Structure formats: structure tokens, C-alpha cells
Amino acid sequence: xxxxxxxxxxxxxxxxxxxxxAARTDITVGMVLEPPNLDPTGGAAAAIDxxxxxxxxxxxxxxxxxxxxxxxxxxxxxxxxxxxxYVFSLHPDVTFHDGSDFTADDVKFSIDRAMAExxxxxxxxxxxxxxxxxxxxxxxxxxxxxxxxxxxxxxxAWGDAVMLDEASAGDxxxxxxxxxxxxxxxxxxxxxxxxxxxxxxxxxPVKLDKAVFKFISEPTAAYSAILAxxxxxxxxxPAPENLAQLDADPRFSVVLGSTEGETILAMNxxxxxxxxxxxxxxxxxxxxxxxxxxxxxxxxxxPIGTHFAPxxxxxxxxxxxxxxxxxxxxxxxxxxxxxxxxxxxxxLPPPAYARRGGEIIxxxxxxxxxxxxxxxxxxxxxxxxxxKAKDFNLTIVSHTEPMxxxxxxxxxxxxxxxxxxxxxxxxxxxxxxxPEKRTGMLxxxxxxxxxxxxxxxxxxxxxxxxxxxxxxxxxxxxxxxxNDLTAVYWDE
Amino acid sequence: xxxxSIVPGASLVxxxxxxxxxxxxxxxxxxxxxxxxxxxxAPGAEHWLGTDHLGRDILSMLMVxxxxxxxxxxxxxxxxxxxxxxxxxxxxxxxxxxxxxxxxRGNDLVFAFPSLLIAIMITAVFGPGAVNAIIAxxxxxxxxxARLTRGAALSLWTREFVLAARVAGKGALRISAEHLLxxxxxxxxxxxxxxxxxxxxxxxxxxxVGLGAQPPVPSWGRMLAESQTLISLAxxxxxxPGLAIVMTVLGLNLxxxxxxxxxxxxxxxxx
Numbered sequence: 001x002x003x004x005x006x007x008x009x010x011x012x013x014x015x016x017x018x019x020x021x022a023a024r025t026d027i028t029v030g031m032v033l034e035p036p037n038l039d040p041t042g043g044a045a046a047a048i049d050x051x052x053x054x055x056x057x058x059x060x061x062x063x064x065x066x067x068x069x070x071x072x073x074x075x076x077x078x079x080x081x082x083x084x085x086y087v088f089s090l091h092p093d094v095t096f097h098d099g100s101d102f103t104a105d106d107v108k109f110s111i112d113r114a115m116a117e118x119x120x121x122x123x124x125x126x127x128x129x130x131x132x133x134x135x136x137x138x139x140x141x142x143x144x145x146x147x148x149x150x151x152x153x154x155x156x157a158w159g160d161a162v163m164l165d166e167a168s169a170g171d172x173x174x175x176x177x178x179x180x181x182x183x184x185x186x187x188x189x190x191x192x193x194x195x196x197x198x199x200x201x202x203x204x205p206v207k208l209d210k211a212v213f214k215f216i217s218e219p220t221a222a223y224s225a226i227l228a229x230x231x232x233x234x235x236x237x238p239a240p241e242n243l244a245q246l247d248a249d250p251r252f253s254v255v256l257g258s259t260e261g262e263t264i265l266a267m268n269x270x271x272x273x274x275x276x277x278x279x280x281x282x283x284x285x286x287x288x289x290x291x292x293x294x295x296x297x298x299x300x301x302x303p304i305g306t307h308f309a310p311x312x313x314x315x316x317x318x319x320x321x322x323x324x325x326x327x328x329x330x331x332x333x334x335x336x337x338x339x340x341x342x343x344x345x346x347x348l349p350p351p352a353y354a355r356r357g358g359e360i361i362x363x364x365x366x367x368x369x370x371x372x373x374x375x376x377x378x379x380x381x382x383x384x385x386x387x388k389a390k391d392f393n394l395t396i397v398s399h400t401e402p403m404x405x406x407x408x409x410x411x412x413x414x415x416x417x418x419x420x421x422x423x424x425x426x427x428x429x430x431x432x433x434x435p436e437k438r439t440g441m442l443x444x445x446x447x448x449x450x451x452x453x454x455x456x457x458x459x460x461x462x463x464x465x466x467x468x469x470x471x472x473x474x475x476x477x478x479x480x481x482x483n484d485l486t487a488v489y490w491d492e
Numbered sequence: 493x494x495x496x497s498i499v500p501g502a503s504l505v506x507x508x509x510x511x512x513x514x515x516x517x518x519x520x521x522x523x524x525x526x527x528x529x530x531x532x533x534a535p536g537a538e539h540w541l542g543t544d545h546l547g548r549d550i551l552s553m554l555m556v557x558x559x560x561x562x563x564x565x566x567x568x569x570x571x572x573x574x575x576x577x578x579x580x581x582x583x584x585x586x587x588x589x590x591x592x593x594x595x596x597r598g599n600d601l602v603f604a605f606p607s608l609l610i611a612i613m614i615t616a617v618f619g620p621g622a623v624n625a626i627i628a629x630x631x632x633x634x635x636x637x638a639r640l641t642r643g644a645a646l647s648l649w650t651r652e653f654v655l656a657a658r659v660a661g662k663g664a665l666r667i668s669a670e671h672l673l674x675x676x677x678x679x680x681x682x683x684x685x686x687x688x689x690x691x692x693x694x695x696x697x698x699x700x701v702g703l704g705a706q707p708p709v710p711s712w713g714r715m716l717a718e719s720q721t722l723i724s725l726a727x728x729x730x731x732x733p734g735l736a737i738v739m740t741v742l743g744l745n746l747x748x749x750x751x752x753x754x755x756x757x758x759x760x761x762x763x
Contacts, residue, residue, distance in 0.1 A: 220721050223721055241722055242724075242725070356546070359526070359707050360528070362707070
């Protein structure tokens with residue numbers, strides 16, 4: 001009797017003890033936007049890289065959590081012929097998820113494919129300086145450049161330069177097959193993407209055996225998903241107003257880091273009245289950045305005075321050039337002949353920085369005599385009306401690509417800034433290899449766009465990550481668009 | 493005795509309407525001025541209903557927001573009546589003819605669509621804003637009034653006083669205007685009140701999804717939408733606009749019910 005009673009209890013106890021010892025090995029990561037496809041070499045959307053970078057796909061080099069360039073599929077490299085030839089030694093025994101070997105052929109195929117005439121690669125500029133790829137042997141490959149370029153290793157670390165296999169590259173948009181530690185499992189459109197551990201991974205084995213990326217666009221839904229434990233981490237949490245609350249909760253940890261997102265009040269430089277620098281300067285002086293960062297982002301953000309990331313060593317603090325000065329703004333408007341006031345359209349995409357920031361900026365502009373007509377747009381409408389058709393006066397958007405000051409050298413870009421001097425400077429910058437001179441040129445460009453008041457420079461977006469407090473190894477900063485799960489584990 | 497719901501109904505409506513009218517002359521604070529340092533103030537002596545996430549006074553926002561809600565709903569009901577009633581009278585006058593068929597099947601067509609979805613579609617196509625919201629809500633009031641008018645007018649056409657008017661040589665147009673319309677006014681007032689409350693809800697719904705009046709014009713629906721992530725931080729942000737909508741809709745429904753019973757001749761006899 002006693003024996004029979006005891007046995008199941010013991011068993012139960014053993015089960016409980018066993019499960020308490022084993023740490024969880026799965027993760028659900030929340031993301032605001034769903035990627036349109038899963039081929040990082042065939043689309044510009046940041047969400048693609050945020051799912052596949054370093055998890056499914058890898059390149060010859062890769063970005064570390066601090067933004068440094070590290071070896072990945074290439075073990076090492078030698079720079080020959082005064083910087084115009086890079087010889088890479090590839091890591092041996094690397095296989096794609098379908099079992100085929102990764103060799104020098106795949107390197108040549110991937111780079112040739114990205115460089116090709118009809119390539120849909122969103123960052124073809126990364127490969128513009130490559131002359132050809134030369135296979136030396138299956139484990140050695142050389143990249144010959146048109147001219148010496150210190151940026152090659154950086155360029156090859158981008159998600160747009162990852163390695164694909166010729167046999168599976170065509171289907172990468174829906175069935176990505178890479179060399180990374182996770183293998184694509186399934187994609188439930190509109191809901192989630194699942195991946196599982198790839199057991200034959202060449203590198204350090206990952207601790208997770210399953211990862212799910214769940215797409216939640218509503219800030220309210222994101223908040224409840226975190227609270228309910230439906231997602232374990234939200235690396236770019238969309239509702240900054242909840243962060244203080246989540247931080248105070250011992251179940252969650254809030255990690256603040258830097259991103260490459262320069263948030264700007266973009267102005268249409270080609271259309272009156274903003275083609276007049278005095279009007280643009282008036283708008284710039286009407287803006288009170290601290291109020292916007294506080295009011296829209298609950299204090300999360302760093303003021304910027306030009307289009308450049310403050311954590312970059314080449315950054316210049318130019319916030320004094322366009323400091324908040326309503327009197328100066330009114331005087332400039334008077335000088336430009338807009339004493340009686342003027343009215344501008346302000347088109348706002350969905351994120352909180354734009355919607356809430358827009359209401360604050362509208363109030364600040366009204367204070368100096370500029371009326372705004374706010375229109376809230378969905379992303380698709382914003383891309384259509386503002387980004388493509390350039391039908392706007394003002395808009396608010398965050399430019400999250402790293403080192404993207406080059407967009408100011410493109411007169412066709414949506415804010416339509418056309419300055420031949422800056423265009424020449426950026427062309428020279430592309431061929432300059434001396435690091436000190438390059439820094440000087442970047443600073444000159446920052447000065448130029450600040451002096452021309454091309455846009456209203458607001459703040460650098462902060463990376464506001466929320467995760468279960470026992471979850472370790474997520475990136476603190478966003479040096480590139482990625483949610484690298486290779487070092488993530490549960491500490492229980 | 494049911495008609496007594498007129499009193500609470502009318503009082504609630506009166507409060508909302510007078511708050512809206514008062515806002516043209518005075519609000520406790522300016523709704524256009526942001527005061528981010530004093531955001532999320534709890535209800536108190538200075539800000540009676542507290543402040544929102546940008547430091548604006550919630551009471552002032554509600555007062556100005558009432559203007560938008562009432563204006564949109566009122567004009568929308570006006571469109572519905574202005575077009576629907578003449579259509580209904582015409583259909584009744586030409587009863588069982590192709591004109592009647594055309595009008596009523598056209599109404600069925602509009603009626604068959606879920607109204608809020610179509611309103612969303614209209615504002616999505618022609619752009620968000622108060623004017624498009626009015627048109628969208630107005631269109632869906634047309635069949636409601638057309639059906640009601642046709643039904644009531646059709647039964648009146650067989651009555652002796654109409655026959656007398658016809659014998660006297662009056663045309664269908666004069667009969668409709670002079671004899672039928674005055675006799676269905678009661679019905680129209682009651683239905684108008686109910687449609688008005690539905691219009692308030694529809695406006696709030698459209699603003700909630702961002703297709704109604706655009707910021708910085710305050711609107712109840714948008715106040716609710718913006719309060720979503722803040723509900724645990726500052727519940728007053730969601731509570732008060734929600735109460736304002738409930739109060740207005742409840743008031744209008746009570747008023748409509750009371751009016752129906754009061755204006756109904758059968759009920760009158762019981763009094």
C-alpha cells in the first residue's frame with residue numbers, strides 16, 4: 001500500500017526536478033514589420049536582414065555586436081598588390097542547409113550574381129569597385145578590385161553580400177538556404193517565421209534549438225505580447241512610453257543601445273516655399289529637439305544637428321547651428337516674405353516617433369507662424385506619395401542604414417537636395433583610402449548639409465530592447481539591421 | 493410612462509451640445525498648446541480631467557472633440573434625410589412602378605454593404621478627413637430614411653384625406669409635400685435621433701482607425717486610439733473619451749425612445 005502510493009509521487013518529483021534543471025532552448029522574438037521576402041540579396045527591407053542575418057545566411061565577413069568587421073566564412077585574408085587584390089581563405093567543411101558544400105565556386109557565384117546587370121540587389125554600390133572574382137582552389141578565392149579600397153571587408157559584411165548556393169539561390173525569397181546556425185523551417189504569412197538549429201553547422205554550436213520571429217505591428221499588441229510572455233524579446237520595442245514600467249518589472253530587462261537611425265524632419269528642397277534656404281532655416285530654428293525627444297520618445301534619443309550617427313568617431317556636433325530659436329525663425333520668415341504666415345503639408349508614417357513627433361512639431365511650427373496640414377499615412381501610402389512621387393512639403397522618418405550620408409549626393413532622392421559641391425565630395429570620398437582624409441571629408445559633408453539646412457535634424461533613434469530577464473546574449477546596439485541569435489541562451 | 497426617458501436623454505444630450513457650443517467661446521485650456529512637462533497629470537483642481545500624453549487638458553479636448561463628433565453626425569444625418577426622404581416619397585408616389593423598383597433596389601444595394609467598412613474604403617480612397625467622413629457616413633443614412641419614408645407614405649396614400657386631395661386636383665408632388673410629409677415628421681425625428689447616435693459612433697470608429705478628423709483637431713475616437721498603450725500608465729486618457737461617447741450615444745438613444753413613445757398617437761391616448 002505504502003509502496004504503491006509512493007512510487008508515482010517519486011516519479012512526479014523526478015520529473016519536476018528534471019524539467020527545472022534543463023534551461024529553455026527556444027525563443028520567440030517580436031518584430032514590428034514582416035519581411036516582404038527572405039532573400040537579403042534581393043530586397044531593401046530592413047526586416048529581411050533582421051530575420052536572416054547571421055542566423056540563416058552568412059558572408060565572408062560579418063559585423064560583430066559592436067559594429068566591428070569580423071571573419072565569418074573567410075577564416076582570414078591577405079591583401080596583395082597594394083590593396084587591389086584580396087585573397088580569402090575559406091573555412092573548411094562548411095555546408096549549406098541542403099547538404100551541399102560551400103566552396104570558392106559559391107563565392108564567385110554570389111558576388112557575380114549581386115554585381116550582375118539585372119541584379120535586384122538593393123546595395124549594388126557595395127560591389128561597384130569589384131573587378132572580378134577569381135577561384136584559386138576550392139578553399140581559396142581572390143577578389144580583384146578596380147582600385148584600392150579600404151571598405152571591401154566592411155562592404156562584404158553587409159546582409160546584401162551573404163553567400164548563397166547556385167542550386168537554391170533562386171528560391172531564397174521563400175525558402176532561404178544558407179550556411180548559418182539556423183535552418184529555415186516555415187513561414188506563416190502575416191504571423192511568424194520559424195527556424196530550427198542546423199546540426200552540421202561549421203562554427204560554434206548555438207544553444208537554442210528553435211527560434212520564432214513573430215510579427216506584431218500594433219504597439220498595444222506588442223505590449224500585451226511581452227506582458228503575457230507570448231514573445232520572449234522585442235529587440236526594437238515600438239512603444240517607448242511603456243519602457244519605464246517594463247524596466248521596473250523583474251520579469252523583464254530593458255536594454256538601451258544605439259542605432260544607425262537618424263530621425264529627420266525631411267523637407268522637399270525642390271518645391272516652393274522650402275526651396276528657399278531661409279524658410280528651411282526658419283523651420284530648423286523653430287524645432288525644439290529636447291521637447292520632441294521627451295514628448296514623442298519619452299527621453300530615448302540623442303539630439304543630432306546633421307545626418308550622422310553620434311557614436312561614429314567622425315561625428316560633428318552641429319546642434320548649435322540649428323538650435324531652437326523661435327525669434328530667429330520668425331525673422332527669417334519675414335525676410336523670405338512669409339510675414340503673413342504659410343501653410344505646409346506634413347505627412348506622417350505610422351511609427352510613434354513620426355505620429356507623436358509630428359503633433360509636437362506642428363505646435364512648434366505654429367508658434368513661429370507656420371501652419372501645417374497633418375496627414376497620417378500607412379507605410380505603403382507613405383512610400384508611394386512621399387518617397388516615390390515626392391508629393392509632400394514635410395515628413396518625419398528615421399534613416400536606419402549605417403553610414404548613409406551619401407543619400408544627400410543623390411538629387412533624385414525624395415527630399416531632392418541638389419548640391420554639385422557635395423556630390424563631387426562624395427565621389428572623391430568613394431576613392432579615398434586614407435582614413436584621416438576620409439574622416440575629414442565626412443565632416444565636411446556634415447557641415448555642408450547642416451549649413452544648407454537640407455532637413456530638420458531631430459535625433460538619433462535609440463535601440464530600445466525589451467527581453468525576458470533570463471534571456472542573455474542579444475545585441476545591445478544595432479550597428480546593422482540584424483537580430484543575431486547565435487550567442488543567445490536562457491540563464492536559468 | 494416610458495416617454496419619461498426623454499428627460500434623462502435630453503439632459504445628457506443638452507450637456508454634450510452645450511459643452512460643444514461653449515468650446516467656441518471658452519475652454520479651460522487651449523487645446524493647441526502642448527505642455528510636455530505636465531503630461532499625465534491626474535484629474536485635479538487645475539485640470540479637472542487631467543492631461544494627456546502631450547500635456548493637453550483632457551476636458552478642453554473633449555469639449556472641442558464634441559464639436560467634431562456632433563458636426564459630422566449632424567451633417568451626415570442631414571445628407572441622409574435630405575436625399576433619403578424625397579427618394580422615399582417619390583418611390584411611394586410611383587408605387588409598384590419601375591421608378592419605385594429602381595430606387596428601392598438601389599437602396600438595397602447600399603444597405604447590403606457593411607456601412608463602417610465602406611466608410612473606411614471611401615476615406616481610404618479619397619483621403620482621411622472630417623469632410624470625407626461626413627460623406628461616407630451620410631451615404632449610409634440615405635437608404636435608412638428612404639425605406640422608412642416609403643413605407644410610411646405608402647400606407648398614407650390609401651387614406652381618405654389623400655383621396656380627397658387627389659379629387660381636389662392636387663398632384664403627387666403637392667400631396668407628398670403638403671399632406672404626407674407633415675404626417676411622417678414624428679417618425680423622421682425619432683429615426684433622425686437614432687441615426688445621429690449611430691453617426692457619433694461611426695465618427696468615433698473612423699477617427700479610431702485614423703480616417704476621421706486629422707490631428708491636431710481633437711477627436712474622441714483618436715483620443716481613444718492614442719490612449720491604448722498608455723492605459724496602465726494613465727487610465728484617464730481612455731476613460732474620459734470613452735465616457736463621453738457612451739454618454740452621448742446613451743443620451744440620444746434615450747431621447748429617441750422617449751420621443752417615439754411620446755409622439756406615438758396610441759401611446760398618447762393612454763396618457
